[in-house]
Amino acid sequence: MRAIVFTEAGKLSLNEVPALVPGHKEVLIEVAAVGICGTDVHVLDGEFEGTVFPLVPGHEASGTVLAVGDGVNHVVPGDHVAVNPSTTCGECELCLAGKTNLCRNWNGLGVVASDGASTEQFTAPAANVYKLKPETDLYEAALIEPLACAIRGYDILPRKMGEHYLVYGAGTMGLLMAQLAPRAGAASVTIVDLNENRRQAARDVGIANVYASADEADRDVWDVVIDCTGVVKAIEDGLPRVKAGGTFQHFGVAPVEAKAGYSPFRVYRDEINIVGTMAVLNSFGRAVEMFEAGAINSTPMISHSFTLDEYEEALAMFRAGTGRKLQIRPNDSKSRVLL
Ligand SMILES: NC(=O)c1ccc[n+]([C@@H]2O[C@H](COP(=O)([O-])OP(=O)(O)OC[C@H]3O[C@@H](n4cnc5c(N)ncnc54)[C@H](O)[C@@H]3O)[C@@H](O)[C@H]2O)c1
Ligand SMILES: [Zn+2]
Ligand SMILES: [Zn+2]
Structure with missing residues (x-):
């Protein structure tokens, strides 16, 4: 089967790799979709702490169970699933304190030392595999991983009813954070992005107050300001x-x-x-439930899908900030413009 392999920092290739067999408490999954995000770019550029090359990238995955190893009881072949990519050591001080997202030996499938989902099939630990309803859109379900990060973000916000939220950045993460705000009790949500295409994405998912700068908004202060850009200018503005x-x-x-x-x-x-938020902490199952309950308007969030052969093209498009969420669909035979 074929897999994208990051062979060393800055280098990738599409390789023929051996077929996988699920081991004890492992699940073999045929990948439906894997989202591309900034983390993939950091991993390829050698900027992600601890990455071990060669590595198959891809951590925002959905797919269909092909086979299960012994000791796996909660899914069977044919089930549709989403995969939590975080694996933790369970032994360090932070794991033992229940803060597994801060694990000193944090691993992520497709991010650190275990292969991810930019391949036709991949294996994941059974505990990381979440069963979906058969009617859930399997391609859009690749948004469940970023949604689980967004829910973790809300877990550590001191929420009250009737507050006003301002979100910087209308990329995937900003769109998710902004869409969750009313569910967290927000009276209003404002989102700012420098890029008009991204502002249109915010309108398309249903955000009413969308601006190029917070100066244009009808308020001066907000109870909660969330930076979803990582850009110092945005942070200092917010x-x-x-x-x-x-x-x-x-x-x-x-x-x-x-x-x-x-x-x-x-x-x-x-x-x-001032609070940070890091990845997923006990939020993946809730992300599955909220996704399946329709908490997110996901169709306007995914703009293009690419085949494995077009991985580099997809990455270049991501780097250029063109489109919305870009996906690789490794078992698809042609790229698609979805919006
Ligand atoms: N904390 C976590 O667990 C977690 C999880 C996933 C991603 N992230 C991070 O969240 C951030 C957003 O992820 P994404 O996938 O949405 O990225 P993205 O690049 O698609 O979106 C970022 C958006 O910010 C906008 N932007 C840039 N500078 C701006 C400015 N000065 N003012 C307003 N908007 C500005 C860009 O135009 C872009 O639309 C990234 O830094 C990513 O690494 C964090
Ligand atoms: Zn990601
Ligand atoms: Zn640990």
């Missing part, structure tokens, strides 16, 4: 817009060496909370 007693969340991943400026006096005087 933090002063947090209302006294409110919260700023770093959802976006800034470059490791980046520094952002803010007024420590203001943070003290107005009791501003």
Whole structure:
């Protein structure tokens, strides 16, 4: 079978690789779709902490169970599934404290040291495999992984009913965070993005207040400001817009060496909370349930699908910021423009 392999930092190829057999408590999955995200680019560029090459990338996957190893009882061949890519050691201080997303030996399928889903078939630990309803759109279900990250983001926001939310960035993550806000009790949600195509995506998923700059909005301050860009300019623009007693969340991943400026006096005087959020913590199952309950308007979020042969083209398009969520559909024979 064929797989995209990141052979070393900056290099990838489409390789013929041996067929896989699921081991003890493992599931073999035929990949339906795998989303491309910024993490894949960081992994390829050698910027992700701990990546071991060669590696098959791809961590936002959905598919169909082909076979199960012994000790697997919750799925059978033919089941549709989504896969939580996070694996943790279970032994470090943070795992033992229940903070497994902060595991010092955190691994991610397709991210660190275990192969991911940019291939026709892949194996995942059974505990990471979540069964979907047969009627759930299997391609759109590749959004469940980013949704699980978004739900983790909400888990650590001090939420109250009737608050006003401002989200920077209308990429996949910003669109998910903004769509969840009303469910977290928000009275209003505003989203800003520099890119008009992304602003249109925000309107298409149903966000009413969409701007190129927060200066254009009809408010000056928001209870909750969430950065979903990782861009210092956006962070520095957003933090002063947090209302006294409110919260700023770093959802976006800034470059490791980046520094952002803010007024420590203001943070003290107005009791501003600044919180991070990292990947998935006990939120994948809830993401499956919310996705299947229709919490997310997912059709306008996915713009293109590519075959395995077109992986580089898809990555170049991602780097250019063109389109919306881009997917690889490794068992599909042609690329598709979905919107
Ligand atoms: N915390 C987590 O667990 C987690 C999980 C997944 C992704 N992320 C991070 O979230 C961020 C967003 O992911 P994505 O897939 O949506 O990325 P994306 O690149 O598709 O979207 C980012 C958006 O930000 C916009 N943007 C850039 N600079 C801006 C500015 N100054 N003001 C307003 N908008 C601006 C871009 O136009 C783009 O539409 C990334 O940094 C990603 O690494 C974090
Ligand atoms: Zn991702
Ligand atoms: Zn650990």
